Amino acid sequence: MKSDHSVVVIGGGTMGCDVAAIFYAAGWNAQIVEPAPAPRARLPESVAAAAQSIGIFGNGGSVDARSAIADIDWSKVGIVIECAPENLEIKQQIFRQLDTLAPAHVPLTSNSSGIPISQIGDQCSTRERMLGLHFFMPAHWVPAVEVIRSAFSDEAVAQTVSAIMRSVRKKPVQVKRDVPGFLANRIQHALMREAIALVDEGFASAEDVDLAVRYGFGFRYIAAGPLLQKDLAGVDIHCAAAAGIYPHLHTNTAPSPLMQNLVDNGDFGVKSASRKGFYDWDEATIAREQTRYQIALKKAMQILRDEDDGEAVATSTHTNQG
Known part of the structure; x- marks a missing residue:
């Protein structure tokens, strides 16, 4: 991508700052919309520091912190990424503004970790250019980003967004249908449900659960995802083990008492x-x-x-x- 390209990030919190840093490191200019004065004032320094930590591999971009969507300079914007709080009403309000203010060729994406883009853009007239674009914390370190389509998303827009993400050294994961939790969070929460239940019921401590993951099967994940690993080890072995284990796994539909008590x-x-x-x-x-x-x-x-x-x-x- 050319260094004169610009990304618009809506929300200057931790996630928005780190997302902006990804583009800044690749030589993009970043316009960040953050209404709160104190966080807005810190954004240029914070984005530059995060970009420096992962390495500047472009010419280095610029950071322009703005207070409102109406202040955006749309002349060279290549993509919009909303990183506002995880609240449907707030996100819908932002997308209604973007729907009318952003030029028609600019992809509009949401970094929601669980709210479907079909709900966020429900009241918009340009839903075909709207996608989920889910980063993982810390966004500037974790390579993967999920590109999530709704029933209205234009596949050409999804491919354009994927190409943009590859150009800034991210690994786009294609999610073909808008499902709650997308891919990674569904897998992660299935693991977390069982991990917390094992602690809650006294089978192990938190420390030993973490050791089992980090130094056991999780150790292999940097080399191979779960399905590739089973192909390498033998699907028959996993299937035989699954027959004995699956009936005993937790399927509760609410957060565990242990986790709920911590939150309360x-x-x-x-x-x-x-x-x-x-x-x-x-x-x-x-x-x-x-x-x-x-x-x-x-x-x-x-x-x-x-x-x-x-x-x-x-x-x-x-x-x-x-």
Whole structure:
């Protein structure tokens, strides 16, 4: 993409800032709409810092923090990404504005983690250019982004958005139908339901559940997703194990008592005043764990980038020989 391209990000919170950093690092200019004055003033510095942490691989863009959608300069906008709070009414209001203000060729996307784009754009006249575009926290570190279609989405727009995401070093995951939770969150919540239930019922501690995932089957996921891994290991083995395990898995349709109690008590984890969640925290352990987490993500990202670079070289060599 040319360095004079611009992305519009609606919402200057943590997610909006990190999404803007992805484009800034690739040389795009970022216009960020954030109505609150204090966060808006910090955005240029925050976006630049996040982009620097993942590496600037374009010429470096610019950040223009705006207070309202009506202030946007649409002349060179290539895509709009809404990162507002997870509230249907707020998102619908934003998309009604974008529906009339954004030029017809500009894709309009929502970073909602669970609200279908078909609901968000329900009252809009240009629903064919609207897609879900779901990033994962931290957005500037995690490579995948889900490209979600509604029944109204134009496939050509979905392919354009996917191409844009590849150009800024993201891995677009194609979601063919608008389903609550999309792909990754449905899989993640199925795992979380069982993980929390095992702790809640006294089978294991939170620490041992995390160890089982990180140093057990989760260790393999950087090399192969669950379906590829089963092809490599043998689908028959998994099928035989599934017959014995599936009848005992939890299928409750509400959050577990353990998790609900944590929320009711205000014990959200490191961000809560109590400094409690599944674990107990203090300032030293928070700083240490956040540093370790970021280092691990950076190393994992490099593994995947090296793999992608190797595939690109192999493809180029094969094409040249052909």
